[in-house]
Amino acid sequence: xxxxxxxxxxxxxxxxxxxxxxxxxxxxxxxxxxxxxxxxxxxxxxxxxxxxxxxxxxxxxxxxxxxxxxxxxxxxxxxxxxxxxxxxxxxxxxxxxxxxxxxxxxxxxxxxxxxxxxxxxxxxxxxxxxxxxxxxxxxxxxxxxxxxxxx
Numbered sequence: 001x002x003x004x005x006x007x008x009x010x011x012x013x014x015x016x017x018x019x020x021x022x023x024x025x026x027x028x029x030x031x032x033x034x035x036x037x038x039x040x041x042x043x044x045x046x047x048x049x050x051x052x053x054x055x056x057x058x059x060x061x062x063x064x065x066x067x068x069x070x071x072x073x074x075x076x077x078x079x080x081x082x083x084x085x086x087x088x089x090x091x092x093x094x095x096x097x098x099x100x101x102x103x104x105x106x107x108x109x110x111x112x113x114x115x116x117x118x119x120x121x122x123x124x125x126x127x128x129x130x131x132x133x134x135x136x137x138x139x140x141x142x143x144x145x146x147x148x149x150x151x
Contacts, residue, residue, distance in 0.1 A: 038114045039094060039128040042074065043067065043121040057106035058085035067118050074105035074116040091117070094128050 044053040044062050054062045056072065063070060073091070075083055080103075083089070087103045097117055107116055119125070 041119045041125045042116045056104045058104045060104040068120045071101045072104045072118040073101035074107050076107045076111040076114040078112050
């Protein structure tokens with residue numbers, strides 16, 4: 001890979017992440033109250049979903065070769081009242097899984113205040129405990145409304 005390409009990527013991403021952290025701090029200072037949620041991972045298998053693991057609740061078809069690449073998140077039904085299928089959300093503070101996801105799936109009704117991140121079946125499943133959830137926060141680069149999860 002060309003050094004100038006890597007440098008350009010680093011010069012773009014680092015300020016972007018710093019800007020995100022600054023926005024999260026400003027939200028807390030402005031008194032925006034976050035929801036406290038549980039964040040876990042799931043994979044598209046019958047054992048973890050339903051009888052059609054490659055089709056989400058919204059009707060979206062999951063790529064069986066690399067589901068994680070599609071950046072899908074499932075939300076509990078109480079959070080679904082605040083979000084719509086297709087909404088973009090931003091999850092931070094969870095290492096390699098941090099980033100922007102699209103709400104395309106719905107969790108079983110027994111779950112409350114929970115987000116499930118789609119990963120590949122071979123990946124290690126992770127349970128992240130309590131997280132702060134900010135909803136309807138404008139994302140400056142795309143104009144989309146994003147959900148922030150901050151530890």
